[in-house]
Amino acid sequence: MARGPWGRMEPVVAQAGISGREAEVLALVGVHLSNAEIGARLYISVRTVETHVASLLRKLGAADRRALAQVAAEWSRAARGGRAASGLPAPVTAFVGRARERAELAAAVAAHRQVSAVGPGGVGKTRLALAVAADAAGDFADGVWFVDLVPISDPAMVGAAVAAAVGIGEQQGRGIDESVVAALADRHALLVLDNCEHVRDGVAPFLERLLAGCPRLTVLATSRARLMVPFERIHPVPPMALDSDAVDLFADRAAAAGWPVPPEQRDQAAEICRQLDGVALAIELAAARLPTLGLDGLAAVLPDQLRLLTGGARANGRQRSVRAMLDWSNALLEPDEQTLLRRVSVFAAPFTADAAGQVAGFAPLSPAAVVDGLSRLTEQSLLAAAPATGGTRYRALATIRQYGLSQLSAADELSSVQGRHLDWCLASARSLRDGPADGPWRARFDAVADDLRAALGSASGPPAHRLAAALAGLAFSRNLVGESQQRYEQAAALTDDPVAAAAALRSAAAVAGCRLLGDDMYRLHRAAAALSGAAADLATAAITAYRFSGAFTHLPPADEPAALLSAARSLAGDDPAVALAEAAVQADTFGSDQGPSSNAAAATLVAATRAVDLARGAADPLAVSAALDGLAGAQSWAGDSFGAAATARGRIELLSSVPATPASMHELTDALVSGIDTALGIGDLPTARRWSRRLADLPLLAEVGHYGLSWLLMTDALAGSVDDETAARFLEAWERTGRLRAPRLAATAAAVAMVHGLRGASRDPWLSIADELGATPERSTGYGAVFDAMFLLHHGRAAEALDRLAPEPEEVWKWVTWIWLHWYVALRAEAAVLSGHPAARSFIAAARAVVAGNPIAGAQLDRAEALLDGDRDGVLATAARFEAAGCAYQRDRTATLLRNRA
Structure with a gap:
């Protein structure tokens, strides 16, 4: 990893006893990455990240993650030549007594x-x-x-x-x-x-x-x-002890305000604390008034002010004292200050002076008066100010904010101020949407996100719909995918416009797809179809059940998607989405269960090609991507592995230039998986590994790390090695999901098991994981046969390997197409040669017709034939070809086979 922020921070953090790895973690906390995202970026486990974060919190005395991010930001500025920073700013006030x-x-x-x-x-x-x-x-x-x-x-x-x-x-x-x-x-x-x-x-x-x-x-x-x-x-939690702690707090805050209490006046201070019932907030507010009233003046006016409020029958004495203290503090403010205090109480999170000016700066306040007023309110302890990235931020304690909101209602300003706050939130959301999504963007989002959520809670009508939709998009960019889906669904519910509601539901469905929640995708696409009545929505709902069946917990009844597709066809038979859905249904229902020469496979290929042509005519890159997905599947079922790989590659290239949206990111994730699968299928390990790394590095998949890492492990396993740290991260991430069943990932566990077997270790733990993930005998006919055969051949058990590969490819076509066909027939030919099978040469010839152009399978067949012919030089020549293809295991196995044949 490039050292980035840590490289700049190194001289500063060295003074704080922070290790290099902790500094790297701190820098990434500073750009607001989650623990899973940090783990993915640094290639360490989430548990390790959590340990480092806990250590940083202790070493730096930070109260929470937001404070830790502030430390990182300040140190980064210091390292770039900004003002010096030695950690978190010291607390504004000390903890006294208790x-x-x-x-x-x-x-x-x-x-x-x-x-x-x-x-x-x-x-x-x-x-x-x-x-x-x-x-x-x-x-x-x-x-x-x-x-x-x-x-x-x-x-x-x-x-x-x-x-x-x-x-x-x-x-x-x-x-x-x-x-x-x-x-x-x-x-x-x-x-x-x-x-x-x-x-x-x-x-x-x-x-x-x-x-x-x-x-x-x-x-x-x-x-x-x-x-x-x-x-x-x-x-x-009782009030502070009146004879000691309360007076100590009053004296400490008085000294901080520049008005130390001499020993001879402690009794007078104690009487003030008694009248305030020892409530800490009331004591602090009273002490803040000493510079203007003095101790005698405070003692003189306080009793009358405390009698102003009875608090009603349900308020106890201490609650009346706090409210009375706030009323008294408010009464001592200038009218403009009173107005400002109640208006800024609408902010849910710390806010800037500029934000306060936009929300509170209207008659009788001017924006300029807001800045000065914030300073005066801070001096009087009614607001707290703290330095932050982008300037000073102000906040009110919860009690004062609640008081301010009640004053806002009493002044009949609640609606107008909330409206201005909503306008500010919408403007902030637009600014975030249009700005660069870099590290500072995350900090800017985090700074306003709570206000966006709070404003949404009180908004209604079209502005509420716009804010919900904006927050949904921003949450998706922030990788808060669960909230993104929730907000898109909320946006749909907040509008009476069926077109806008359907659009929000489509986005919600796309986010659900990114979350690997097939049931939600299907439900939301059906809801969009119910609102729009569009053929495309009906067809998309139908195709979801076919294209993404592996993401479902409970697949719908088989006749239900077919009925949706029939309804879509009756509305618009030439719609590209309808043609695409029909092609996908044909591929899943017919071509996958029959061999490459079947009429169904040919018909599927024709339908898939037509869907691509229609999608390209509509000039919608996402529709083209979906159609290409169907075409790649049809090509695979038809036995055209290289055509499928080329189609998948074109799909990735197409999507790489499409702006990031929930729908495009869902397509891209699926396209990368398809590209990896098809590249592995033709022996193109470098391409498969490049796309596997890209998939694993997608921030969107940071929280489902086992999914992102799965294909990286698979690719490395087929090259003959697995990084143990990557395997451990895969296992940890899966365990964090509660060991959810995921049949698509069972092949990865089987691949890791195979590598363990090549090393001489037990395969059983990882084979058990494969079973728990959802390995089935049918699927095992594909990847299971390939990995078992590699293990058996490695240990000289060629006859057993040949038995494992005994079915003809046409007999198990569905499970050896896509990735496994070339590996299956090449290993089968090698097992036949090494076991002395009389038909070994025919196995090689049959395999050559299938794998022509595959660098690994081709070299494997040439090696098998050279072994059969006793051609030592021919065997040796294949080592360089395996090396060039990125398959170190087969390169090394060549030397082993030569030694065994010597």
Whole structure:
């Protein structure tokens, strides 16, 4: 890997005790890659990435992954000559007091699987939880993770927030919640969920699944109310002790504001703290007022202000004190400052001054007044400011934000401000859509994503549809494919326009295809057809059941896709999609079950060729790609392996210049698989390996790493070697899915088993994996026969190899076409020669008619014939040909065969 950001950061990180590999991980966290994406980029396992991230969090004192990304960004700037940075910015304020509560909460965390720190708003739950988590970090081998739920407005997004904080992406066949549970199933870690109360309906069921599926995980939650989940241990967080901690906090914050409290005035400070009920937030807000009021002035006015609010029958004293303190702080603001505070409360995530100007900068505020007002609100502790990539960002604590929203409603500004916030979100989404999708793009998306989601929660009508569709596209670009599908479906539900809804559903289906969810693809294409009534949608739904049958959990009844196709044909028989669907059905139903000389195979080829012509006439590259897929299949069934490979290659070339969309990326992924298969089928290992590497490196497949790595392992195995680290990553990624059944990948496990057998190790563990993946006797007739024969021939058991390859190719045509036909007949001829079969020469002749042009199979047949003729020089000459073809194993086997024949 190119050293990239790490190369620039090296002098800086060396001072922090961070290893070179950790620095590489840190640099990639800085460009907002998930753990799976980092693992794919660095060619290490996801578990190894998680270990490095946990180590970085401890070494750098970062609270969460977002803070870690900020460290990387600052160090990268420092390495390029920007301002010096030595780690995360120091906390704005120190943690004061609470020694007893800190120890008690730490003991609860050590003794119980789920602890909820419960108390009223502003009491100090978050600061206490973070302090305890930092103390406990060394007790958890897999680290401590902090998840801020304040920006989350949709309870269904709780799991996604956890995934983002931990660096987990969605896994094959699972939603994001299930993916989190699977990824953390064996982790010994502490998860801190902060501010749960407003999404408690989402937190509770998520935690119940998480704790049931992750027996070594501990969760520390902060909330204003208990979560009501199994395993929960309630730990009330009381106000600060009035005679000590509260006064110490007041004195610390007063000193920070430039107004130290002398010893003789501590009693007066204690009285102020008593009136504030020891609530940390109220104390901090009061201390921030000392520079303008002084201690005497504060003591004089505070009692009257606290009596202004009774809080109603359901508010206890402490809650009334916080609300009263906020009312009092708000009353002391200038009118423009009051307006700004309530308007910026609409932001769900930290925001810039420019964003605040666009949303809050309207009468009576000017955009210029917004910038000055943000500074004054920060000085008065009503906002927090922190440096970030792209400039300072401001945020309000959850309690203050909720207060601001209530003031917005009281001022009858909620609708107008939310409307401006929605406009800002739409503009931000357009800017992201039109900008370059590089590392900074990811940071820009992450900075506004929570606001886009929050705005969508309160929007309606056409703007809501536009925002949902925009967020869907952005989430796809960010590799949040589960959310992308969800948002496309949401966009379809948010519009009354059937054309727009059908378009959104088609995109949702394409994303489902990228997620390898065939059932969802089929359902969504049928839903699009129901809205549009278009023949193309009906045909696409039908063809999905044929083209992508391996991605289904439950295939629809056989007559159902046929009925859809019939309906499509009746609407528009000449539509390219209909012709393509018919060709695919013919290929799957007829040509694959009969030999290459059958009339059905010929008819299929004619239909597939017609579909390509029609698609090209429509000038739709994706329709052409789908038609070429059908043509490659038809060519394979007809015995034209080289034609199939050329068609697959053309398909990849076509798609390489098509803009990235869910539909085009789904086609490209499928095209790469087809290209690899057909290249392997004609012995073109260099091309197969190049495309395998490209497939494995697709960011879209980072979370289903076993799928991306599968063909790389297969290609290497056919060359006679397998990288053990790659095999381990394949196995780990598959286990992260819960060892889902995937028959298409069983051949990979069988290939790795074969290489283990060539090394003299047991094949059994990987053959068991192949069985669990879904190997069947029928499929094993193809790849199973090839890999078994290679293993048997390697160990001198030629007669057994010939028995394994006994069926004539025409008898098992469906299972030895595509990849395995050339390998099958060449190995069969070699086994016949080495076993002394009397018809060995006829085996060679029959195979030559099939493999002509295949560099590996051709050399293998020439070697077999030279062995049969006793032509030592002829045998030796084939070694260079195997070398040129990239097949090191057969090159080395040539020398072994010569030694055995000497």
